[in-house]
Amino acid sequence: MSQTVDRALSILPLLAEGPADLGQVADRLGVHKSTALRLLRTLHQHGLVYRQSDQRYRLGARLFALAQEAMDNLDIREIAHPHLVRLNEQCGHTVHLAVHEENEVLYIDKVESRYPVRMYSRIGRPVAITVAAVAKLLLADLPEPERRALAQKLDYPLYTARSTPNAAAFLRELEKARHQGWATDLGGHEESINCVAAPVRGADGRVVAAMSVSAPNVVVTADELLTLLPLVRRTADAISGEYSGRTPVEESV
Amino acid sequence: MSQTVDRALSILPLLAEGPADLGQVADRLGVHKSTALRLLRTLHQHGLVYRQSDQRYRLGARLFALAQEAMDNLDIREIAHPHLVRLNEQCGHTVHLAVHEENEVLYIDKVESRYPVRMYSRIGRPVAITVAAVAKLLLADLPEPERRALAQKLDYPLYTARSTPNAAAFLRELEKARHQGWATDLGGHEESINCVAAPVRGADGRVVAAMSVSAPNVVVTADELLTLLPLVRRTADAISGEYSGRTPVEESV
DNA sequence: ATGGTCGTTGCATACATCGCAACGTGCCTG
DNA sequence: CAGGCACGTTGCGATGTATGCAACGACCAT
Numbered sequence A, B: 001m002s003q004t005v006d007r008a009l010s011i012l013p014l015l016a017e018g019p020a021d022l023g024q025v026a027d028r029l030g031v032h033k034s035t036a037l038r039l040l041r042t043l044h045q046h047g048l049v050y051r052q053s054d055q056r057y058r059l060g061a062r063l064f065a066l067a068q069e070a071m072d073n074l075d076i077r078e079i080a081h082p083h084l085v086r087l088n089e090q091c092g093h094t095v096h097l098a099v100h101e102e103n104e105v106l107y108i109d110k111v112e113s114r115y116p117v118r119m120y121s122r123i124g125r126p127v128a129i130t131v132a133a134v135a136k137l138l139l140a141d142l143p144e145p146e147r148r149a150l151a152q153k154l155d156y157p158l159y160t161a162r163s164t165p166n167a168a169a170f171l172r173e174l175e176k177a178r179h180q181g182w183a184t185d186l187g188g189h190e191e192s193i194n195c196v197a198a199p200v201r202g203a204d205g206r207v208v209a210a211m212s213v214s215a216p217n218v219v220v221t222a223d224e225l226l227t228l229l230p231l232v233r234r235t236a237d238a239i240s241g242e243y244s245g246r247t248p249v250e251e252s253v
Numbered sequence C: 001a002t003g004g005t006c007g008t009t010g011c012a013t014a015c016a017t018c019g020c021a022a023c024g025t026g027c028c029t030g
Numbered sequence D: 001c002a003g004g005c006a007c008g009t010t011g012c013g014a015t016g017t018a019t020g021c022a023a024c025g026a027c028c029a030t
Helices: A003-016 A022-029 A033-045 A062-072 A075-091 A116-121 A133-140 A144-153 A167-180 A222-226 A229-243 B003-016 B022-029 B033-045 B062-072 B075-091 B116-121 B133-140 B144-153 B167-180 B222-226 B229-243
Strands: A049-051 A057-059 A094-101 A104-111 A183-186 A193-201 A207-216 B049-051 B057-059 B094-101 B104-111 B183-186 B193-201 B207-216
Touching: A003 A022, A003 A033, A003 A049, A003 A057, A003 B003, A003 B033, A003 B062, A022 A033, A033 A049, A033 B003, A057 B062, A062 B003, A062 B057, A062 B062, A075 A094, A075 A104, A075 A207, A075 A229, A094 A133, A104 A133, A133 A144, A133 A167, A133 A183, A133 A193, A133 A207, A144 A167, A167 A183, A183 A222, A193 A222, A193 A229, A207 A229, B003 B022, B003 B033, B003 B049, B003 B057, B022 B033, B033 B049, B075 B094, B075 B104, B075 B207, B075 B229, B094 B133, B104 B133, B133 B144, B133 B167, B133 B183, B133 B193, B133 B207, B144 B167, B167 B183, B183 B222, B193 B222, B193 B229, B207 B229
Parallel strands: none
Antiparallel strands: A049 A057, A094 A104, A094 A207, A183 A193, A193 A207, B049 B057, B094 B104, B094 B207, B183 B193, B193 B207
């Protein structure tokens, strides 16, 4: 809608691929160098890009701060977190919390028992939307026409032999998740990883987030993981209750 | 430099404070509603802002993805990470990695033994620049005039009685760090927390990052923590060697 | 019903952005 | 060492674009 801003913002994903110099930026934007320079300078002033010692530009530090603050503003995360921790203590497996936004599903929290160190590598990253259990729950709650439209637009990469192959299969998965009130991903993303997920609902009953427990085959079989389903659902319901204000934030009675 | 982009980008920190509606954004920008609307729409198209169900705007998901990718592009982090983990295994305390950028110092990695879950709450956040041990090392490496100029510009909040009180004291701290080749923060940020830090240098000898080990008084005294200094310095030197290409990425012989 | 608030649209004007061309600087080459 | 090349930078005039206005429509509360 606004040409100048549009161009300026297009620089960001471009720099996300790696540092670039003025000429490269100008070329890829299809504008004159002087134009690119002015845009980059403005981005620089706001800290969104950084000029490293070799004069090339890369994404700047302010992005981190903004992303942080954006997270802090997601109150669902704050409410859910202690529940996720408790669930993790009970079952020992990796616990995820995800939300849906603009045709993307992304993890906004994660508690991992075994490899705590690698946490940050996933939070904030878009999820494999066609196979992840949490994605199925979040998208299943969309109005039917939107669901169909989205299903058509998506790609269906075959991560494994059990990945959702196409739109029709995906819509069936969503329908199933919708009726069950929970969902699974059995080796659809990575061969040896299974997930069980349950939805978190707001006061109006709409799904606002989804949480899942994931574990590799070598630790527990898919069947064993499914025995955790009641626990996962109870946890999700507890979060729902607190989020929608039904459960007046009590100190765990 | 570019009015339109400048205005658009000013919206981001504004929304970082919390969701806002069109009118609020327009007011705080000092522009007409229709102008703010177009800017917000452009930001929206790029996923930087999100319109929640109550029609208010907040920061969007793309910010997470961008911040992620920005991190991935910091190759110092990738190189350093295994070293941080090893150090953490050896001493058990929290290990930080920080860089300096645009008069800010920020953590870009952290390994924490006891509370892995809260990791994300700090990575990406600016550091208390006047007291943190890593900040002293990073800023000590600046050319003298820049150092003075920066020291004057800073605020010196008294987090504790041992916080650096003013520019003069800060410059003395930097000088000390410069000569020693390491630095400490003994209760300058939080009364009961001590840190020991060492610099990571590039091929040209300039400080490109700094790492630290932090521990609360109740676990180890400041003196005990200081006994870790040789280990911390060795680790930092190992990272320096690998980063500057001196140590050809060997599989730990 | 009705006043008020808020988001949205079309439009004419003013102004900010754009591309151009020229300059400066550093680097490599002949 | 001179010359050429590549790159970032600056000033400027023409054009296109962003701007604010005013009017509309939806929604809520009184």
